[in-house]
Amino acid sequence: MISITNLTKKYGPVTAVDNISLEVKKGEILGFLGPNGAGKTTTLKVITGYLSPTIGQVTVKGADTLRDPQTVKRSIGYVPESFPLYEDMMVYDYLAWVAEVRDIPAEKRATRIREISDVCGLVHVMHKDISELSRGYRQRVGLAQAMIHDPDILLLDEPTSGLDPNQIVEIRNLIKKIGQEKTVILSTHILPEVQATCTRVIIINKGKIVADGTPDELLSKSTAAIRIHMQFAEHYDAIADNLKRVDFVDDVIKVEKAGERHPIFIVETKKDRDIRAKLFQLAVSKNWTLLEMHSEAASLEDVFHQLTTN
Amino acid sequence: MKYIWSIYKKELRSYFNSPVAYIVSTVFLLLSGWMFFQQFFLMGQASMRSLFGIMPMLFIFFSPAITMRLLAEEKKTGTIELLMSLPVRNIDILMGKYLAALSLLVITVLLTIPYGLVISFIGPLDWGPVIGGYIGIVFLGAGYLALGMLTSTATSNQIVAFILGLALCFLFFIMDKILPFMPDFSVSFFQYLSLDYHFNNIARGVIDTRDVIFYLSFIAGTMTLSSFAMESETWR
Numbered sequence: 001m002i003s004i005t006n007l008t009k010k011y012g013p014v015t016a017v018d019n020i021s022l023e024v025k026k027g028e029i030l031g032f033l034g035p036n037g038a039g040k041t042t043t044l045k046v047i048t049g050y051l052s053p054t055i056g057q058v059t060v061k062g063a064d065t066l067r068d069p070q071t072v073k074r075s076i077g078y079v080p081e082s083f084p085l086y087e088d089m090m091v092y093d094y095l096a097w098v099a100e101v102r103d104i105p106a107e108k109r110a111t112r113i114r115e116i117s118d119v120c121g122l123v124h125v126m127h128k129d130i131s132e133l134s135r136g137y138r139q140r141v142g143l144a145q146a147m148i149h150d151p152d153i154l155l156l157d158e159p160t161s162g163l164d165p166n167q168i169v170e171i172r173n174l175i176k177k178i179g180q181e182k183t184v185i186l187s188t189h190i191l192p193e194v195q196a197t198c199t200r201v202i203i204i205n206k207g208k209i210v211a212d213g214t215p216d217e218l219l220s221k222s223t224a225a226i227r228i229h230m231q232f233a234e235h236y237d238a239i240a241d242n243l244k245r246v247d248f249v250d251d252v253i254k255v256e257k258a259g260e261r262h263p264i265f266i267v268e269t270k271k272d273r274d275i276r277a278k279l280f281q282l283a284v285s286k287n288w289t290l291l292e293m294h295s296e297a298a299s300l301e302d303v304f305h306q307l308t309t310n
Numbered sequence: 311m312k313y314i315w316s317i318y319k320k321e322l323r324s325y326f327n328s329p330v331a332y333i334v335s336t337v338f339l340l341l342s343g344w345m346f347f348q349q350f351f352l353m354g355q356a357s358m359r360s361l362f363g364i365m366p367m368l369f370i371f372f373s374p375a376i377t378m379r380l381l382a383e384e385k386k387t388g389t390i391e392l393l394m395s396l397p398v399r400n401i402d403i404l405m406g407k408y409l410a411a412l413s414l415l416v417i418t419v420l421l422t423i424p425y426g427l428v429i430s431f432i433g434p435l436d437w438g439p440v441i442g443g444y445i446g447i448v449f450l451g452a453g454y455l456a457l458g459m460l461t462s463t464a465t466s467n468q469i470v471a472f473i474l475g476l477a478l479c480f481l482f483f484i485m486d487k488i489l490p491f492m493p494d495f496s497v498s499f500f501q502y503l504s505l506d507y508h509f510n511n512i513a514r515g516v517i518d519t520r521d522v523i524f525y526l527s528f529i530a531g532t533m534t535l536s537s538f539a540m541e542s543e544t545w546r
Contacts, residue, residue: 011546012546045391048391048394048395049394049395049544050391050394050395050544051544051546052544052545070397070399073395073396073397074397076395077395078391078392078395080388080391080392080395082388084387084388084389084391084392085389085392086320086324086389087387088324088327088328089320089324089327097316097320098396100316101313101316101317101396101397101398102396102397103397145392
């Protein structure tokens with residue numbers, strides 16, 4: 001669907017995107033993950049044709065973004081980051097206008113607008129001015145205008161930023177639903193979002209792709225330590241020292257938590273080592289009352305952190 | 311063509327949904343009416359000539375006020391990004407917006423026609439120069455609007471767009487009035503480039519194709535510059 005070849009984009013002396021190559025297949029929900037300023041938005045803007053590549057080439061369904069922008073734009077729906085909209089227009093008028101410019105035949109427009117307002121949950125605000133809408137509704141109008149012409153490709157720039165938790169869940173479900181038939185690329189720096197919605201993740205840092213795979217593949221690449229949280233019903237100074245002496249334990253961190261009478265010990269060990277049994281046996285042999293023990297699974301956060309720092 | 315029409319409709323509606331259109335028309339009519347009739351009663355002639363002397367100067371201020379938001383606002387609020395994600399060409403966007411601004415200007419100018427009607431009741435009004443004046447003022451305004459459009463395309467700040475547009479309009483207005491200070495060989499060149507010079511030709515009641523061609527090519531040239539300015543945004 002989308003093929004990016006050796007894309008480099010420079011803003012003056014600043015390189016925003018540095019020699020990226022990428023193929024996006026039909027039906028993928030691709031998450032662009034990266035810290036702020038990594039080049040996510042720039043890449044999306046190049047795909048929409050809003051920015052021109054400094055070097056390299058982007059083709060969408062075989063059409064070059066520079067040579068044939070009209071064709072590219074017809075197959076893309078785009079929701080920019082801060083969902084800019086014409087404040088002085090009514091939601092209905094705005095969608096009707098987009099439908100007109102998107103070449104939807106006049107007789108089909110009304111039906112199409114009804115369908116899309118249904119999908120995006122806009123039915124109750126159709127006759128409000130866009131300037132009166134809350135952030136969540138503005139975001140939906142942004143989605144509606146991007147999907148009104150039923151594009152094959154949907155580009156979403158930080159689609160859930162600034163939404164409340166309920167709205168986030170709604171938007172994510174909507175994205176998943178759309179992703180069943182269409183290709184979706186979304187950019188975000190919110191990690192649970194990627195795990196919740198994407199079938200493929202690309203981590204981008206300083207303009208370069210540093211990881212590419214399914215969320216599970218990326219998780220398995222994590223080399224981060226496994227952390228086991230333990231809490232006991234009493235507190236001895238010796239606990240930390242004893243824990244440290246267990247085989248394969250790399251480090252023990254004592255954390256005092258507000259509202260807890262006893263500190264929590266975080267035992268760190270290398271990945272792929274299960275030392276929980278040994279820790280339990282130690283507690284039993286010392287006659288410590290173990291209140292709680294759980295191990296923290298490696299998260300995308302760790303992978304992200306590893307790949308985007310240094 | 312279809313896209314120009316869609317954008318034109320949206321822009322025109324946006325002018326009349328906001329106070330812009332009403333303020334521009336009202337203030338223009340107030341100022342032009344007051345200035346015109348002050349001179350009119352002094353001269354005691356059934357003629358609209360002085361109105362066509364006032365309008366070119368008022369338009370130096372009003373044209374950039376009409377055009378300043380056209381692209382600067384879209385860039386400021388970011389809506390330009392959505393606009394450009396639609397399958398429209400830059401020139402469609404520019405033409406649609408330009409024609410909307412031109413329509414507002416034409417409507418405003420037409421609202422002064424009652425002056426002529428009133429005068430024709432008072433005394434014998436020669437309609438030839440009046441019609442020439444109206445045709446000329448529309449061409450002149452169209453030239454100013456193209457300049458205003460260019461400055462709005464070049465910046466995302468409406469105030470900057472307005473001031474720069476005003477300066478450019480003033481420059482092309484004054485150009486044939488500062489000829490004595492110009493080197494001899496360039497006099498005809500600067501005279502030819504002056505928007506006001508060609509207006510005066512038409513306002514005399516003689517519609518010469520040379521003047522019309524000047525205006526059309528001036529507008530086309532300025533629009534081309536605007537479209538370069540838009541294009542360059544994507545190459546930042």
